[in-house]
Amino acid sequence: xxxxxxxxxxxxxxxxxxxxxxxxxxxxxxxxxxxxxxxxxxxxxxxxxxxxxxxxxxxxxxxxxxxxxxxxxxxxxxxxxxxxxxxxxxxxxxxxxxxxxxxxxxxxxxxxxxxxxxxxxxxxxxxxxxxxxxxxxxxxxxxxxxxxxx
Amino acid sequence: xxxxxxxxxxxxxxxxxxxxxxxxxxxxxxxxxxxxxxxxxxxxxxxxxxxxxxxxxxxxxxxxxxxxxxxxxxxxxxxxxxxxxxxxxxxxxxxxxxxxxxxxxxxxxxxxxxxxxxxxxxxxxxxxxxxxxxxxxx
Numbered sequence: 001x002x003x004x005x006x007x008x009x010x011x012x013x014x015x016x017x018x019x020x021x022x023x024x025x026x027x028x029x030x031x032x033x034x035x036x037x038x039x040x041x042x043x044x045x046x047x048x049x050x051x052x053x054x055x056x057x058x059x060x061x062x063x064x065x066x067x068x069x070x071x072x073x074x075x076x077x078x079x080x081x082x083x084x085x086x087x088x089x090x091x092x093x094x095x096x097x098x099x100x101x102x103x104x105x106x107x108x109x110x111x112x113x114x115x116x117x118x119x120x121x122x123x124x125x126x127x128x129x130x131x132x133x134x135x136x137x138x139x140x141x142x143x144x145x146x147x148x149x150x
Numbered sequence: 151x152x153x154x155x156x157x158x159x160x161x162x163x164x165x166x167x168x169x170x171x172x173x174x175x176x177x178x179x180x181x182x183x184x185x186x187x188x189x190x191x192x193x194x195x196x197x198x199x200x201x202x203x204x205x206x207x208x209x210x211x212x213x214x215x216x217x218x219x220x221x222x223x224x225x226x227x228x229x230x231x232x233x234x235x236x237x238x239x240x241x242x243x244x245x246x247x248x249x250x251x252x253x254x255x256x257x258x259x260x261x262x263x264x265x266x267x268x269x270x271x272x273x274x275x276x277x278x279x280x281x282x283x284x285x286x287x288x
Contacts, residue, residue, distance in 0.1 A: 032252070035245045042238060051277070055284035056231060059219050061212035068208065081202065088195035095188065120202045127209045135211065142212040 027090055034083045041080045065133035066144040074128050081124040089117035179263040187244050190237035197234055228285030232278050239273045240266070 014022065048067075050056055067073040092113045100106040134147035204222075207215040221227060243266040251259050 032245075032249050035242075035249070039242045039245070043242070046235060046238070046277075050231070050235070050281055050284075055281055056223055056228065057284045057287075059222065061208060061215045061219075064205070064208050064215065065212075084198055085202075088191070088198055091191045092195055095192065116199060120199065123206055124202045127206045131209055138212050142216065 031087060031090060034087045038080070038083050038087060041076060041083070044076070045080060061142050062144045065131075066146070068128060068131055069133040069144065069146070078125055078128050081128070082121055085117045085121050085124075089113050179260045183244055183247065183259075183263050183266070186240060187248070190241040193237050194234070194241060223285065225285055228282060231285075232274075232281060235277055235281070236270070236274055239277075240270050243269050243273075 049059065068077070093110055096106055096109040096113070100109055134143055140147065140149060204215075204218050207218055222231070244263075247259070247262045247266050250262060
């Protein structure tokens with residue numbers, strides 16, 4: 001197996017004869033665009049959940065339900081979910097392309113990554129938008145304060 | 151040697167030069183920032199998978215969510231959260247460095263690596279003491 005390596009500094013050239021959308025280019029742009037937005041979203045998420053008040057000690061159903069009852073945090077979390085999973089999935093794909101040398105294992109890894117990303121995006125989006133902050137029959141002390149007394 | 155196959159390089163050419171010529175960043179700031187970016191990226195990805203699943207428990211019941219989230223409030227996990235935030239902060243700041251290298255200039259990539267480290271230290275000094283006080287104060 002004689003592998004020929006290009007010089008590391010030779011400029012990248014798209015294989016001639018390739019037509020259509022340059023997905024690698026858009027992936028490259030996506031990583032940078034989503035990265036900048038994710039810094040704002042995740043730093044805000046960490047600040048509100050871990051720094052304000054009692055931080056991680058205050059996290060419970062009442063806290064999360066109180067946040068997710070507002071459309072602002074619903075969209076914040078859904079944006080974070082989609083952007084972060086696709087950003088992370090594409091990063092994992094790059095790493096698989098770099099280190100998985102067999103065609104079959106590369107395929108398995110990449111399909112596994114895609115499956116994880118799609119399943120978690122669907123699950124997370126459904127949870128955020130179908131979620132009830134005041135589920136019937138739950139003890140009132142576990143629920144956010146705005147829930148009506150049962 | 152652009153046309154030469156990797157296999158024809160002797161082991162001496164491959165490994166023993168202390169100051170590689172023609173290699174942009176081997177063993178230096180550029181390589182270590184890349185290594186750290188990969189490692190932190192993979193770690194954050196796997197945490198993200200778990201974190202979406204644990205948050206999804208709000209849809210199951212308050213008791214189920216509280217049972218799992220309380221395991222995030224133990225001292226051991228508290229230390230893990232410092233490591234996680236450290237990984238996220240490095241990945242974020244080094245990501246900005248990468249964008250600046252791509253769209254502005256690679257000339258200052260080494261300086262920018264030390265700026266990333268400096269900002270990381272400042273951010274972690276702001277986060278870690280407060281977080282650890284929350285974790286260890288009950």
